[in-house]
Amino acid sequence: MNSIDRVNQFRDERNWRQFHNEKDLALSITLEASELLEVFQWKTAEEGIKDIEQIKDELADVLIYSYMLADNLNLDIDELIERKLIKNNEKYPVAKSKDKKDKYTEL
Structure with a gap:
């Protein structure tokens, strides 16, 4: 279960x-x-x-x-998380966001 x-x-x-x-x-x-x-x-x-x-x-x-x-x-929890991770990856690309805590609008 x-x-x-x-x-x-x-x-x-x-x-x-x-x-x-x-x-x-x-x-x-x-x-x-x-x-x-x-x-x-x-x-x-x-x-x-x-x-x-x-x-x-x-x-x-x-x-x-x-x-x-x-x-x-x-709603499928795993699908929700995967969908959000894809969005976050677009908003916070590694090249711009690594080692930074800035919001995506500030990158």
Whole structure:
């Protein structure tokens, strides 16, 4: 059983599908991402990564809601990532962007 099937099984056993519309899933992604940010609030990056268990949990929540949203919209996660990497490669060619943090509009 793959990840989305396991997530859907968990959801369906609890009859939560009724609460997982696209708007609420998008909101949940943002809320969980904020909880991930809280791990680092008022800390250096090095201090933040010391709480790796909380990072794992919050990142998993972001990913679970992201997978659920993609599944609701019949979107293939691997295809989405491949498509975005192609776009990013065009916006950030190695020759212009290597060792730089500039936005593509500034390259």
